[in-house]
Amino acid sequence: IRSNRGTFMNTQKNCIHGMVITVLLYLVFLVSFFMPLVRDINNVYLSTSGDGIKNYYTFAYHVKYDTSYSHFNCMNYPYGDHVVFTDNQPVVANLVRFLSKDVYDVSDYTTGIINGLLLFYLLLSSVFLYLLLIRFGAGPYFSPFVAVGITFLSPQVRSFAEHYPLACTCAIPMGWYAIMRFFENRTVVKSLAIFAIVLFLSLMHLYFFPILVSFIILLWLFQGWSVWRNKKAWLNICHLLIQVLLPVGCIQLWFVLTDSVADRPQSPYGFLAYAASWETVFLPIGMPLEGFLRKFVSFKEMEQNARLLYLGAFSILMAFPLVIARMKCLVKGRMQEVWKVTDSMPLNRSFWAAWIMLLLATGMPFIFGLEYWIDYLGPLKQFRALARLGWVFYYVYNVVVFCFVYTKVKNLPNIVRIGGLTAAVLFLYAEVYQYHTY
Secondary structure, eight states: OHHHHHHHHHHHHHHHHHHHHHHHHHHHHHHHHHHHHHHTTTSOOSOSSHHHHHHHHHHHHHHHTOSOSSEESSSTTTTOEEGGGGTSOHHHHHHHHHHHHHTOOOGGGHHHHHHHHHHHHHHHHHHHHHHHHHHTTOOTTTHHHHHHHHHHTOGGGGGGGSOTGGGOTTHHHHHHHHHHHHHHSOOHHHHHHHHHHHHHHHHHOTTHHHHHHHHHHHHHHTTOTHHHHSTTHHHHHHHHIIIIIHHHHHHHHHHHHHOOOSOOOSSOTTTTTTOOOHHHHHSOTTSTHHHHHTTTOOOOOOOGGGOTTOOOHHHHHTHHHHHHHHHHHHHTTOHHHHTOSSSOHHHHHHHHHHHHHHHHHTTTTTTTTOGGGGGGOGGGGGOOOGGGGGHHHHHHHHHHHHHHHHHHHTTSOHHHHHHHHHHHHHHHHHHHHHHHHO
8 A cells, every 4th residue: 555655646746747847848938939929918919910900909999898798899880790700709808808897907908918818828738738648648757848849839829820719729638638537537527617618618719619519529429339328328418418518508598698690691601611631731831841842742722721730740750650550450450459549548539539520620521522511500600711620630649649659668778768759859849949930
């Protein structure tokens, strides 16, 4: 018993050390790439045109001048519009509005609040990715370096230039961590926590609802038939309803009670226009290597909204040993092992769920002559830029890659293990540097 208690205490201590390293690394990256913003956070605009400047404006106007928490008066003149459709992070804007009206006036600091939140999201993303990595067995002293690297290479960072609500880089790691904790021990409290996360992030930007809910449903499906065949199947159905249907019910109720716009377009343009493609996933578009690759590979130009999915060079290269390992299992007839990408079954389920998310991000199945199915999607037709569904695959696949690497080298001699893990991290950081300085 003493031995087990000592092991537990050492493990807990190592996890705390890893968390401290994660925060310190985040601060190093913050100073390296965002110091001009940190130095004058309330007077720097990350964009002075397009959606970027509009989103600064809608947040500030709603906090300062609107008389309702649900209606935005200064667009769609003279009628106004529902605050959700102005991209002003309604749940945050309304909280700031409440503070300014009833507690202390901070309405002159809305630019700094938006900028500060973007940087805070990066911290939360690093922390949740760290917690996921150690949960999947990556090691408490390796995971911090990987977590921060994955965060700062995230395709969502490109949304810093325009779509600030969608730049909430912690959204997917936080939702993923919550559902993983739930599957470890299914309780109503954890289901309600997932409900709160989905609702909160959906009210940051409605696009997070289909992203998170699709991932949650797929993870439930990959739990296996035993979930639905046992005597507690009804309880599992209740959990799923709390996590998925309750958030959409709350959002729909809010719209029914507060949305005064009667002629909102039901079939807007762009459902398939901004889908992902192989170039989106595997090519470093918008980075230094793009010009070099164009000398050898011909690939089409893509809309900005469809370009936000690059996985990173190291993770792409690691696809080869991952595929080879699966092929070996297939050739040897070990069919059950084909699906075991890593030593962690929850991570394996997450990987295959994320793989389906990537296929959906490419427009499947609609791109196979089934475009007419879109007419039956109801409110989901409002979800443009399908490529954003692939953000889930970015986070999950990168976690899979680095857990796979750690597992393969952890039993090797110290100098080989440390050298291999250091090389992997440096490869990742080299691309992070290019990503933020090019």
